[in-house]
Amino acid sequence: MGGIYALLGVGFSLTWGVMRVINIAHAGFGVLAAYIAYSLLEKTGLDPLLSLLISLPSFFFGGMILHRGLIRPITKARETIVASMVLTFGLAIVVENVMLWIWKADPRVLKPSYSGTAVFIGEVGLPIAQLVGFGLAAVGILLLYLFLNHTHTGKAVQATWQEKEGAALMGINLQKVSEIAFGLAIAAAGMGGVAMAMMYTFDPPVHNFWLIYMFLVVIVGGVGSILGTALAGLILGVITGLCMAFIPYQWINVLTFGLLIVVLLVRPQGLFKTGV
Amino acid sequence: MKRKLSWLILIFAFSLFFLYGGPAGAQQKPIVIGGSLPLTGVWAETAKVIQRGYEFWVEETNAKGGLLGRPVKLVIYDDEGKPDSAVKLAEKAITVDKVDLLLGGYPGTAARPVMPVAEKYKMVYVSMGGHMASFTQGYTYSFGAPPLMGEWWFLGAFQWLETFPADQRPKRAAVYIMNNPVGTALLSSIDEYTKKLGIQVIINEKYNLPLPSAEPLVMKAKQMNCDLFISGGVFPDGVMTVKAAKALKYNPKAYFQGVGSAIPAWTKELGEDGNAIVSGTSYHEKLNNPSNKMLIKRVKEKLNMDSVDTYFGFSVAWLQTLFAGVEGTKGLDQTKIRDWLRKNKVETVAGTFTFDAKGLPAPFTYTTQVVDGKIELIYPADIRSHKGIYPKPAWK
Numbered sequence: 001m002g003g004i005y006a007l008l009g010v011g012f013s014l015t016w017g018v019m020r021v022i023n024i025a026h027a028g029f030g031v032l033a034a035y036i037a038y039s040l041l042e043k044t045g046l047d048p049l050l051s052l053l054i055s056l057p058s059f060f061f062g063g064m065i066l067h068r069g070l071i072r073p074i075t076k077a078r079e080t081i082v083a084s085m086v087l088t089f090g091l092a093i094v095v096e097n098v099m100l101w102i103w104k105a106d107p108r109v110l111k112p113s114y115s116g117t118a119v120f121i122g123e124v125g126l127p128i129a130q131l132v133g134f135g136l137a138a139v140g141i142l143l144l145y146l147f148l149n150h151t152h153t154g155k156a157v158q159a160t161w162q163e164k165e166g167a168a169l170m171g172i173n174l175q176k177v178s179e180i181a182f183g184l185a186i187a188a189a190g191m192g193g194v195a196m197a198m199m200y201t202f203d204p205p206v207h208n209f210w211l212i213y214m215f216l217v218v219i220v221g222g223v224g225s226i227l228g229t230a231l232a233g234l235i236l237g238v239i240t241g242l243c244m245a246f247i248p249y250q251w252i253n254v255l256t257f258g259l260l261i262v263v264l265l266v267r268p269q270g271l272f273k274t275g276v
Numbered sequence: 277m278k279r280k281l282s283w284l285i286l287i288f289a290f291s292l293f294f295l296y297g298g299p300a301g302a303q304q305k306p307i308v309i310g311g312s313l314p315l316t317g318v319w320a321e322t323a324k325v326i327q328r329g330y331e332f333w334v335e336e337t338n339a340k341g342g343l344l345g346r347p348v349k350l351v352i353y354d355d356e357g358k359p360d361s362a363v364k365l366a367e368k369a370i371t372v373d374k375v376d377l378l379l380g381g382y383p384g385t386a387a388r389p390v391m392p393v394a395e396k397y398k399m400v401y402v403s404m405g406g407h408m409a410s411f412t413q414g415y416t417y418s419f420g421a422p423p424l425m426g427e428w429w430f431l432g433a434f435q436w437l438e439t440f441p442a443d444q445r446p447k448r449a450a451v452y453i454m455n456n457p458v459g460t461a462l463l464s465s466i467d468e469y470t471k472k473l474g475i476q477v478i479i480n481e482k483y484n485l486p487l488p489s490a491e492p493l494v495m496k497a498k499q500m501n502c503d504l505f506i507s508g509g510v511f512p513d514g515v516m517t518v519k520a521a522k523a524l525k526y527n528p529k530a531y532f533q534g535v536g537s538a539i540p541a542w543t544k545e546l547g548e549d550g551n552a553i554v555s556g557t558s559y560h561e562k563l564n565n566p567s568n569k570m571l572i573k574r575v576k577e578k579l580n581m582d583s584v585d586t587y588f589g590f591s592v593a594w595l596q597t598l599f600a601g602v603e604g605t606k607g608l609d610q611t612k613i614r615d616w617l618r619k620n621k622v623e624t625v626a627g628t629f630t631f632d633a634k635g636l637p638a639p640f641t642y643t644t645q646v647v648d649g650k651i652e653l654i655y656p657a658d659i660r661s662h663k664g665i666y667p668k669p670a671w672k
Contacts, residue, residue: 107511107515108545109515118524123499127519201545204318206512241492244493249452249481
């Protein structure tokens with residue numbers, strides 16, 4: 001669970017860190033990808049993992065177009081963060097209503113062939129759909145990490161994020177880099193959405209819940225830190241699992257968000273904010 | 277002279293037509309029923325079913341000559357499911373539109389705050405209400421006909437278990453309830469009947485929505501050998517729990533689910549994994565009372581629908597109750613309607629009700645079970661549409 005929130009969170013963290021854009025609609029794109037996977041599974045029997053071959057490129061290029069048309073103008077605003085939150089809040093409402101219009105408000109369940117099966121290690125059962133979701137999250141985070149640290153474009157993204165003017169002086173096309181980063185973030189949201197749908201039911205408004213946990217992992221991990229977000233996600237998952245085993249379930253949210261408050265008090269920059 | 281006579285005959289004929297020959301009730305001022313439903317937003321799908329039910333019943337009533345010989349007209353505002361909007365719109369309907377009757381709202385979170393408004397303006401309010409707490413505030417103009425009562429939800433399910441010999445009943449229960457007023461409302465019937473049936477409650481836990489993971493819950497129930505699993509949640513957590521139970525090969529003798537399994541999405545989305553799950557309702561299209569049989573027949577004839585949604589039935593029952601009060605008192609005096617409803621039996625598609633001081637019928641629930649992807653009535657025996665499946669078969 002934590003790993004999947006981490007995958008959703010890394011793209012959110014990327015746009016926040018690189019562009020100072022808090023994309024409230026981020027999780028909405030995750031739900032949209034879940035619906036696309038659902039429809040492809042229902043209509044053609046295509047496995048949700050394979051549906052990503054269709055949705056990820058679409059989301060990447062869609063994200064770039066969205067950046068050019070909507071996000072770029074507001075990055076010139078004096079208060080980019082506030083302007084982006086207002087703009088993407090509206091975008092989230094549009095995405096949600098489009099989904100309501102196409103798929104209606106009925107909750108959906110992604111049921112690939114391996115749903116309802118588990119691998120048992122002794123008495124402990126590990127549902128395969130969740131393992132697949134976790135694997136997807138791990139692969140997504142790893143790919144993003146490798147891209148940012150081992151490709152020229154990825155390093156340009158990092159440079160833009162660390163020192164915008166310096167990066168521009170070195171000949172980095174800031175707009176292009178921002179577009180790519182936004183496209184990647186939306187594609188990561190899509191991947192995270194499909195991974196989430198392996199575990200949870202979904203309906204158009206569910207992105208609001210997902211957004212809360214995304215904020216949590218990004219703030220705990222450190223804004224802009226891919227590894228930090230991934231580790232924060234894992235910590236969230238471990239805390240939830242351990243809490244569910246040892247304390248009454250209704251205390252889990254208190255403990256989880258209590259942790260957020262402690263982190264904000266002790267390390268407001270996040271637990272792992274040492275770099276990407 | 278001839279022309280004058282012709283004019284006189286013509287005027288006389290027109291006068292006769294308007295006095296006696298016009299469509300029934302056409303010259304009468306309509307009885308206006310007003311209120312709000314969440315016609316947009318997340319509750320919109322169900323609200324539109326309720327709206328269709330209201331419109332259908334109003335059309336049926338008008339086709340039979342209306343109410344008190346007057347046509348009935350609906351005024352439905354959109355409250356988006358927001359309680360404060362529902363309150364404002366109820367006030368608007370009463371004070372600005374000056375409606376004759378107040379329309380029942382949905383969901384419970386929006387219906388509940390309208391109940392004090394109805395009390396303030398002394399308007400009879402028939403709706404689902406907002407669980408028992410809303411009916412114990414001393415309101416005298418509100419009626420649940422039928423209500424959606426969490427406190428009664430598992431009554432029928434336990435009464436159904438009671439029909440089996442004691443040695444075949446479950447012995448150990450795992451109870452997981454969502455930590456909100458709807459979830460905790462379920463606990464009273466669980467507590468009462470587990471004691472009555474000698475079922476030991478091994479696990480009794482609450483969880484906050486959204487449920488982070490269902491596996492630990494199910495694993496714990498399996499390890500503690502619980503043979504009755506009570507999942508007192510809604511659709512998302514209910515589905516997660518079923519998926520976890522199947523994956524972890526946990527097979528209790530009986531599996532009770534809260535509100536999640538009584539909606540079409542349950543069978544549509546879960547397929548055969550959703551089978552044999554037991555729940556409750558206060559209306560079902562397969563109820564065999566004369567009023568419901570007539571409704572199903574008319575819906576088939578008029579709308580060419582083979583079945584009706586639960587909430588379609590609810591809305592018809594709410595209007596039937598309101599109209600019974602109007603016809604019973606032969607007027608629109610709200611206090612007289614209220615008093616009439618307190619003293620008389622009301623026949624609705626959901627059953628025949630008499631109301632207590634709280635505005636509620638005697639506690640009841642119809643027990644449902646998902647059988648071959650259909651939501652069937654399994655208890656009480658006299659209304660059942662299918663024999664209940666017990667013990668629950670293992671997951672396939």
